[in-house]
Amino acid sequence: xxxxxxxxxxxxxxxxxxxxxxxxxxxxxxxxxxxxxxxxxxxxxxxxxxxxxxxxxxxxxxxxxxxxxxxxxxxxxxxxxxxxxxxxxxxxxxxxxxxxxxxxxxxxxxxxxxxxxxxxxxxxxxxxxxxxxxxxxxxxxxxxxxxxxxxxxxxxxxxxxxxxxxxxxxxxxxxxxxxxxxxxxxxxxxxxxxxxxxxxxxxxxxxxxxxxxxxxxxxxxxxxxxxxxxxxxxxxxxxxxxxxxxxxxxxxxxxxxxxxxxxxxxxxxxxxxxxxxxxxxxxxxxxxxxxxxxxxxxxxxxxxxxxxxxxxxxxxxxxxxxxxxxxxxxxxxxxxxxxxxxxxxxxxxxxxxxxxxxxxxxxxxxxx
Amino acid sequence: xxxxxxxxxxxxxxxxxxxxxxxxxxxxxxxxxxxxxxxxxxxxxxxxxxxxxxxxxxxxxxxxxxxxxxxxxxxxxxxxxxxxxxxxxxxxxxxxxxxxxxxxxxxxxxxxxxxxxxxxxxxxxxxxxxxxxxxxxxxxxxxxxxxxxxxxxxxxxxxxxxxxxxxxxxxxxxxxxxxxxxxxxxxxxxxxxxxxxxxxxxxxxxxxxxxxxxxxxxxxxxxxxxxxxxxxxxxxxxxxxxxxxxxxxxxxxxxxxxxxxxxxxxxxxxxxxxxxxxxxxxxxxxxxxxxxxx
Numbered sequence: 001x002x003x004x005x006x007x008x009x010x011x012x013x014x015x016x017x018x019x020x021x022x023x024x025x026x027x028x029x030x031x032x033x034x035x036x037x038x039x040x041x042x043x044x045x046x047x048x049x050x051x052x053x054x055x056x057x058x059x060x061x062x063x064x065x066x067x068x069x070x071x072x073x074x075x076x077x078x079x080x081x082x083x084x085x086x087x088x089x090x091x092x093x094x095x096x097x098x099x100x101x102x103x104x105x106x107x108x109x110x111x112x113x114x115x116x117x118x119x120x121x122x123x124x125x126x127x128x129x130x131x132x133x134x135x136x137x138x139x140x141x142x143x144x145x146x147x148x149x150x151x152x153x154x155x156x157x158x159x160x161x162x163x164x165x166x167x168x169x170x171x172x173x174x175x176x177x178x179x180x181x182x183x184x185x186x187x188x189x190x191x192x193x194x195x196x197x198x199x200x201x202x203x204x205x206x207x208x209x210x211x212x213x214x215x216x217x218x219x220x221x222x223x224x225x226x227x228x229x230x231x232x233x234x235x236x237x238x239x240x241x242x243x244x245x246x247x248x249x250x251x252x253x254x255x256x257x258x259x260x261x262x263x264x265x266x267x268x269x270x271x272x273x274x275x276x277x278x279x280x281x282x283x284x285x286x287x288x289x290x291x292x293x294x295x296x297x298x299x300x301x302x303x304x305x306x307x308x309x310x311x312x313x314x315x316x317x318x319x320x321x322x323x324x325x326x327x328x329x330x331x332x333x334x335x336x337x338x339x340x341x342x343x344x345x346x347x348x349x350x351x352x353x354x355x356x357x358x359x360x361x362x363x364x365x366x367x368x
Numbered sequence: 369x370x371x372x373x374x375x376x377x378x379x380x381x382x383x384x385x386x387x388x389x390x391x392x393x394x395x396x397x398x399x400x401x402x403x404x405x406x407x408x409x410x411x412x413x414x415x416x417x418x419x420x421x422x423x424x425x426x427x428x429x430x431x432x433x434x435x436x437x438x439x440x441x442x443x444x445x446x447x448x449x450x451x452x453x454x455x456x457x458x459x460x461x462x463x464x465x466x467x468x469x470x471x472x473x474x475x476x477x478x479x480x481x482x483x484x485x486x487x488x489x490x491x492x493x494x495x496x497x498x499x500x501x502x503x504x505x506x507x508x509x510x511x512x513x514x515x516x517x518x519x520x521x522x523x524x525x526x527x528x529x530x531x532x533x534x535x536x537x538x539x540x541x542x543x544x545x546x547x548x549x550x551x552x553x554x555x556x557x558x559x560x561x562x563x564x565x566x567x568x569x570x571x572x573x574x575x576x577x578x579x580x581x582x583x584x585x586x587x588x589x590x591x592x593x594x595x596x597x598x599x600x601x602x603x604x605x606x607x608x609x610x611x612x613x614x615x616x617x618x619x620x621x622x623x624x625x626x627x628x629x630x631x632x633x634x635x636x637x638x639x640x641x642x643x644x645x646x647x648x649x650x651x652x653x654x655x656x657x658x659x660x661x662x
Contacts, residue, residue, distance in 0.1 A: 052561050073567040085558035089580035098576070099566035146566070 003028045003063055003153055003186040004049065010057030011041070011048050018044045020210035021058065026188065026203075031180045033189045035197040035233075036207035042190045043158055045207070049188065050156055051075050063153050073102075078147035079156040082163060084139045086131040092118075092142050093127040099150045117149035120179065137168045144176070148183065157189040161196065173199055194234050198222065206230055223353070228362040231284050231355060237332070239355075240290075242325035244283040246356065248274045255283055255302075255356070257325030263302035265351050273356060273366035281365070282357040287319065289353045290331035292338075293346035300352040306331075308343050320345065401644075407637040414631030426638035435614055436639065439622035445529075446604075446618065447597040450536050454593060455586075457537065458544025465545075466552045476549070480542045487539065491606025494535040498522055498607065522608050528616050535603045540596070544589055551585035552578070587658040594654075598647065619643060 004026040011019035018041045026032050034042040047053045049060060051072035060067050067075045078099070086095050096114045105113070118124045121141045131139060140160060147155055157176070161169045177200045180187050191197055197204050198218045205215040206229075214226045218234075225231035231239045244255045246265075253265035253273060263283075265273065293303050309328075310321035313335060320331045320338045322345070331347055338345060355364045408426055411418040430436060465476060482490065497503050498521035510517040521531040555578055563573045579586075601620040604610060610617035610625070617625075623643070627636035 050561075050565060052564070072561075072565045077565060079562070079565045081558050081562060083556075083558055085556065085562040087559060087563075087577055090576070098563070098568065102563075102567040102569070102572060146562075150566075 002026060003030075004188070005061040005064075006049070006058065007061075008058035009045070009048065009055055009060065011044055011053060012056050013044075018210055019048065022210075022212055024205060024212065024215075026186060028186055029184050031177070031187045031189065031200060031202040032205060033191060033197045033201035033203070034205050034207060035191055035194060036213075037233075038192055040207040041210040042192075042207045046156055046158055046188060046190045049154070050077055050079055076153040077156055078150045078152040078154075079158065080140075080143050080147050080160045082159040084131075084143040084163075086139060086142055086146070088131050090130075091127065092123065092129055092131070092134070092145075095131065095142060096127075096145045096149050099146065103150075113149055117145045120148065120182070121145045121175075136164055137172065140164060140172060141175075144179070148179065153186065155185050155187040157187065159190055159192070162191070162193070169196075176200065195236065198234065204234075206233060224364075224367060225284075225355065226364055226367075228282065228284065228357045228364070231357070231364065235286055237287050237319060237330045239284050239286045240324070240327075240329040241357070242283045242285070242327055242329060243359065244281050244325065244356075245279070246273060246277045246281055248277045253277075255281075255351075257283070259325055261304055261325060263304065263349055263351060266300035269351075269366065276356065276358065276365050280359040282359050283325070284355040284357055284364070285329075285349055286353065287330045287332035289350040290329075290333075290347050291350070292333055293348045300350060301348040302351050304347050304349055306345050306347060308338055308341050308345055311338055311341055311343075404637050404640055407634050408641050410634045412633035413635075414633075422634070426635050429635060430638055430642060435617070436619075436622060438614065439610075439617045439619045442616060443598060443600060443618045443620075446533070446536070446600055447594060449529075449533055450540070450597055451590065451593055453533070453537050454541045454544045455590065457541045458546075458589075459548050461541070461545045462548040462552050465549055476546075480546055482539045483542045483546070485539065487602035488606055490539050491535060491603040494531070494538075494603070495522065495606050498531050523612055525612060525615060528608055528612065532604055532607055532616060535607065536597075536600070539603070540593060544593065547585055547589045548582065551582035555581045591654065591658065595647075595651075 002025045004024070006022055006024040009019055009022045009024075010017070020041075022045060034045060036042050044053060048055050049062075051067065051070060055068055062075055062077070087098060090098065093114055096117055097110050100110045100113060114127070115124070118127055121144060123138065123141045123145060126134060126138055126142070131142070134142065140163075144160070160176070161172050164172060173196060176189075180200075189196075189200065197206075201218050203215060204218050204221050206213045206221065208229055214221055214230045221230055222234050225234070228241065232241070242257055244257050247254050247256060248270060251267050251270050253267075253270040255263045255265060257263075297303075304324065306322040306324055306329075308320045308322050310319075312319040312321070316335065318333050318335050318338060320333055322329060322331070331345075356366060357363065358365050409421055409423065411420065411422045411425070461479065465472060465479075485493075497505050500506060500518045500520050500523075503521075505521070506517045506519055509519065519527065521527050559577055559581075560573060563577055568576070599620045600618045601624070604616055604618055604621060608616045610621045614622075623636060623639050626632050626639060
């Protein structure tokens, strides 16, 4: 059974069409992440689900009940805000208990519930402090505590980690994911950070300009993007996009780049790609699918030769930037594969993992 | 003490620099009070310039002066009605105007107009409005009831208080409205949203989240208006001159009448001292209660 079902949802701000007829169904217990660039409508969608904004069209069902006309308090949801939104004149304990008291939970139950939520988030020692006495990370823990103390059907997170510094963000990412595993509740999480989306989600819903661009499990989106936008959005550094054309003869396919470089396709992919021959295409290949060439040739690996412009070691990996097919491209290599700019490199491009994109429609082609 | 060492000549120069301002402060601040204290122990009246020491004579007379204590009670009564009324009305109006709506700015500007009218002018205007034969208030009442109305607003004992309070509240509610509107717009929206999701109703949201947030501004507004009401004069003077009899005489009017109409100079000095002491005690207690800087 699904905990949330959205049908043809529309939302306008004035004449600005922010959410454009979105259909979305979220099964019970799933951790769904709405991700996209700022202005893509993800926060608006979340706020409309919460009832903080009214829907201008379509329907929202929570637990099978249409909630379009219900106020937020009657939607059986809990929410964590980007700026924490803690009540500054109440102690942490009262902040967490506020929702329980407002819902007339028996007094005897409130204490233990607050205690349990605090323990889960390791903020027991902060219960008698005021929000102004806490650090950013502690504030966010309290805000999460205030949400999880209530037994809601749906938990909503609106960019909860974007005000934290990088290290704390890494820590809280794990914390929230662990919390989801412990509680087994349906959670919807909004972020613009693709790493948060990849690491935490059961399912990613990638939004673009008020529409769902693609949705699915993180690795599914990563490995089988439907469009150039999805391919470019997920992954860091981003996927390389190189203009190309395709020529097919019998069961032999070759990708040709503008600078004359040719890369042969694995035979298994040729049939599916054949209809797109002689079209203007983009070759999409992730930096980690370009590797230092070794003597032995494996099936699907195409050899290219490049001259590095820029070398960026990160310690575990080294990023090499070079020109390929008239555009700039990046390869993610072993730390010592390349040492300085200007070096001539032989690389293998893993054509099993590369995608071909129709330059006109920006849709990935021949992908099953 | 840290800082550069000061030679004695330098120190003298410093004192020379601050001397004028100290002198002015003494002249306008301390001298009148000392002089007041002196006068209150003498027996000055319009006809008698007896400057001999009279001991506590004037102060003993204070205790027996029922008109004084009544005027003080009138002031307290005006304050007790007008202050909460202005506060609640101002708050309700601010709450109404906090949401965006077409023409909001214009409405707010119009609503705030009474504050910029000089109190004595608004008092005179209300006096015309309440006029028993030509005032528009009686005329409008006449249209509604269908018969000639000649209500003696500023004369009938049971009508003077409502009349004065109406004028007073009309003029100063906008002041509360403006301050509270500013305070309300400063309340963090996301806290209100969090409360609405938490399931808090309007009242508990207001008392637990909005009120604590606007309290510092509200406390200052109450303090300012409370002090203003303590020296309530213009509106009452314009409408009733403290009458009928001394029924609406406030402590300010009483002091004015004693000092500048009856010229009981020394006795008025004692009254003024009493007011200073009362206000000082009251303010000290209030400022302690109202922990404005939280």
